Amino acid sequence: MTSVPNITLNNGIEIPQLGFGVWQVKPFETKAATLAAFEIGYRHIDTAQMYRNEQGVGEAVAESGLDRGEVFITSKLNNGYHAHDDASKAFDRSLEKMGFDYLDLFLIHWPLPDIDVDFVETWGALEEIYASGRAKAIGVSNFQPAHLRRVVQEGTVVPAVNQIEVHPFLTQDEARAANTENGVATEAWSPLAQGLVVESPEIAAIANAHGKSPAQVALRWQIQRGDIVFPKSVTVERIRENFEIFDFELSEDEVAAISALDKGHRTGPNPDEFNWIP
Numbered sequence: 001m002t003s004v005p006n007i008t009l010n011n012g013i014e015i016p017q018l019g020f021g022v023w024q025v026k027p028f029e030t031k032a033a034t035l036a037a038f039e040i041g042y043r044h045i046d047t048a049q050m051y052r053n054e055q056g057v058g059e060a061v062a063e064s065g066l067d068r069g070e071v072f073i074t075s076k077l078n079n080g081y082h083a084h085d086d087a088s089k090a091f092d093r094s095l096e097k098m099g100f101d102y103l104d105l106f107l108i109h110w111p112l113p114d115i116d117v118d119f120v121e122t123w124g125a126l127e128e129i130y131a132s133g134r135a136k137a138i139g140v141s142n143f144q145p146a147h148l149r150r151v152v153q154e155g156t157v158v159p160a161v162n163q164i165e166v167h168p169f170l171t172q173d174e175a176r177a178a179n180t181e182n183g184v185a186t187e188a189w190s191p192l193a194q195g196l197v198v199e200s201p202e203i204a205a206i207a208n209a210h211g212k213s214p215a216q217v218a219l220r221w222q223i224q225r226g227d228i229v230f231p232k233s234v235t236v237e238r239i240r241e242n243f244e245i246f247d248f249e250l251s252e253d254e255v256a257a258i259s260a261l262d263k264g265h266r267t268g269p270n271p272d273e274f275n276w277i278p
């Protein structure tokens, strides 16, 4: 079976570099999709309170026959629960929904820079969750370099990861460099640019040269750049295809050619402007 490399986070915890993302997987489909991913060999699942499908992830873990320690599960604090006590209670509801006594990784989903609760207060709540052992690691998502610097300077625990949008059309050089400078691992969300990568003739040409698909080449590019990825699919063949990326290697020139496709194209919101509360 394919073996997925682990990345060691800044607190020593290991995370599989390839996982399975479940945004837009409908709650009633989540258990089956996650079980299919486990069957193929994925051991890392990325969910969020906002996705409303944590329960399905928990049910899949329970039914998979895998030990809790064999899987790495991430969830994220929903917008609207940034106040200290709200964050702590929301975290416990996640554990309850999933039937777990701990999460491997818990993130602040969005910094929400213009709402009246400062994300440094929210970070304090996550630090307490971490200290209690209920999360093995804590981190942030969609933090711009300025947001990250504040948490690093004003907090006690350095975030283990910053989960940001990264794909060949949005290479995020500045944000990735800020993560690295602070010892924070980059997790790349929407690694397939929500499917857009398959339409790129440049990626298709590289894929043809390797006998692989454009999606596999985009994911391989991210793996070779050292980022953590979790493509989403509800199609079993694609879930399998996205897992088969460890039997080929891109040359330095190919990595550079894919990086050159950057056009600053976001498929999701800009964190500087996103203050949405569901």
Ligand SMILES: NC(=O)C1=CN([C@@H]2O[C@H](COP(=O)(O)OP(=O)(O)OC[C@H]3O[C@@H](n4cnc5c(N)ncnc54)[C@H](OP(=O)(O)O)[C@@H]3O)[C@@H](O)[C@H]2O)C=CC1
Pocket: 020, 021, 022, 023, 024, 046, 047, 109, 141, 142, 163, 164, 188, 189, 190, 191, 192, 193, 194, 195, 196, 198, 213, 215, 216, 230, 231, 232, 233, 234, 235, 238, 239, 241, 242, 268
């Ligand atoms: N922190 C954050 O704010 C965010 C985090 N995320 C995380 O990142 C994960 C992945 O990002 P997501 O936005 O879902 O998008 P992806 O970049 O993973 O793309 C998913 C889309 O690509 C299609 N697809 C998947 N595999 C293939 C393939 N091999 N060939 C062709 N098409 C394919 C899927 O279709 P189909 O399902 O029909 O097969 C789906 O439409 C999310 O699930 C979530 O966990 C995402 C957005 C924001």
Ligand SMILES: O=C1CO[C@H](CO)[C@@H](O)[C@@H]1O
Pocket: 023, 048, 050, 109, 268, 269
């Ligand atoms: O994870 C997510 C999925 O996409 C949503 C809409 O763009 C985001 O708000 C959210 O961060």
